[in-house]
Amino acid sequence: MELTQGLAFAKARQRGVLTTIRRDGRPQLSNIMYVPRGDDFFISVTDSRAKTKNMRRDPRAALYVPGEDFWSYVVLDGTVELSGIATRVDDDVTAQLVDYYRAGAGEHPDWDDFRQTMVREGRVLATLKPTTAYGMIQG
Numbered sequence: 001m002e003l004t005q006g007l008a009f010a011k012a013r014q015r016g017v018l019t020t021i022r023r024d025g026r027p028q029l030s031n032i033m034y035v036p037r038g039d040d041f042f043i044s045v046t047d048s049r050a051k052t053k054n055m056r057r058d059p060r061a062a063l064y065v066p067g068e069d070f071w072s073y074v075v076l077d078g079t080v081e082l083s084g085i086a087t088r089v090d091d092d093v094t095a096q097l098v099d100y101y102r103a104g105a106g107e108h109p110d111w112d113d114f115r116q117t118m119v120r121e122g123r124v125l126a127t128l129k130p131t132t133a134y135g136m137i138q139g
Helices: 003-010 052-055 092-105 111-121
Strands: 014-019 028-031 036-037 040-047 059-067 073-085 121-137
Touching: 003 036, 003 059, 003 073, 003 121, 014 052, 028 040, 028 052, 036 092, 040 052, 040 092, 052 073, 059 092, 059 121, 073 092, 092 111, 092 121, 111 121
Parallel strands: none
Antiparallel strands: 014 028, 014 059, 036 040, 040 121, 059 073, 073 121
């Protein structure tokens, strides 16, 4: 499958499974929501979670994106870049997380609460940069 075909399939959706690599080499899978921008895919993660620790240690990751039926899917392989941790309601990371939310869900009913939550949870913005794609697209 051409990367452009896989990107187009994934850009039409917002949910998938992020696969990272554990310390012992086994996969760690996490259901996630993502926001495509250009050819990159942005994912909000919590700094304390296993997937974030895995990506800090080894930036290789894969995003599995299911289609409408069981047989259609795309996997995007690539590397992940992690932002810093949201530490203040007015820092750059928190601003990026606001942009992420707006792009994926629209306006939040309480941006002050959202910003405080991003800091309290220690949120990080992960950027998946796909380099290859494979899968099966039906129809």
